[in-house]
Amino acid sequence: MQPHAFYAAAPQPPIGALVRHTVPGRVEVTGEASVSAEPDRAVIVLGAVTENASLSEAQAANTEAVNRIIAALTALPLPREAIATADYRIEMQYVYEDGKQRFTGYRVTHLLQITLDEPSRAGTVVDTAVASGANTVTSVSFRLARPQPYYHAALSAAVQEAQRKAGTVARTLGVRLSPQPQLVEELSLVPEPIPYQTAMLADSKVTPLQPGTLQVTASVKVVYAYS
Structure with a gap:
C-alpha cells in the first residue's frame, strides 16, 4: 500500500481583506525656489556692416568704421580688454533678375562684444558706438558675473520646500518617513541672462537700457522611503 502525502495549502486572505506589504513605500516630491538678484554685468554685441562691389574697399571701409568705434569706446x-571681436564675415551678394543670379558685390560684417561691469553704462556705450559708425546692434543682455552664490541659495530653499512637501504627504497618509532621503536630484541649471530687444536701437536718439532684476531659480526631486 502506497503511503499518502498530504500538503497544506497556504492560507488565503478573505475577499476584501487588507494586505499589508512589508516593502517600504516611496514618496517622490519636487521643490522649487527662486532668488532675486540685480545684474552686475552687461554684454553688448554691435559693429559695422559695409558693402561694396570691391572686396578691398568693403574691407577698408569696415576697418575704418570699427577702428572709430573702438577709439570712441576706449575714450x-x-x-581695451573689455572689447573683443565676436564675429567677422565676408559674404558675396547676389540679386535675381529675370530668373538669373547676378553678382552685386561683397558684404563685410565685423561684430564686437563689449563686456561691462557697470550695467548702467550700457545705454551710453550703445549711443557712443552708433554715433561713431556702428550700424548694427545684435544684442544687449544683462547677467550675473558670479551667479553661483545666488543659485546655491535658491537650491537650498528648493530642498527645504521638497522636505516640507514630503512631510505634508506623510502626515496626510499617516505614515512615517525615513530620516534621510533616498535620492536628491538637481533638476535645474543656472538661468539665462536677460536679453534686451535691440532691433531699433540704431535708430534711437536715446537708448534707455534698464537692467531689471534676474530671477535665479533652482528645482530638485527628492525621494523618501516610508513605512
Whole structure:
C-alpha cells in the first residue's frame, strides 16, 4: 500500500481583506525656489556692416568704421580688454533678375562684444558706438558675473520646500518617513541672462537700457522611503 502525502495549502486572505506589504513605500516630491538678484554685468554685441562691389574697399571701409568705434569706446573710458571681436564675415551678394543670379558685390560684417561691469553704462556705450559708425546692434543682455552664490541659495530653499512637501504627504497618509532621503536630484541649471530687444536701437536718439532684476531659480526631486 502506497503511503499518502498530504500538503497544506497556504492560507488565503478573505475577499476584501487588507494586505499589508512589508516593502517600504516611496514618496517622490519636487521643490522649487527662486532668488532675486540685480545684474552686475552687461554684454553688448554691435559693429559695422559695409558693402561694396570691391572686396578691398568693403574691407577698408569696415576697418575704418570699427577702428572709430573702438577709439570712441576706449575714450569713454572703457578698458581695451573689455572689447573683443565676436564675429567677422565676408559674404558675396547676389540679386535675381529675370530668373538669373547676378553678382552685386561683397558684404563685410565685423561684430564686437563689449563686456561691462557697470550695467548702467550700457545705454551710453550703445549711443557712443552708433554715433561713431556702428550700424548694427545684435544684442544687449544683462547677467550675473558670479551667479553661483545666488543659485546655491535658491537650491537650498528648493530642498527645504521638497522636505516640507514630503512631510505634508506623510502626515496626510499617516505614515512615517525615513530620516534621510533616498535620492536628491538637481533638476535645474543656472538661468539665462536677460536679453534686451535691440532691433531699433540704431535708430534711437536715446537708448534707455534698464537692467531689471534676474530671477535665479533652482528645482530638485527628492525621494523618501516610508513605512
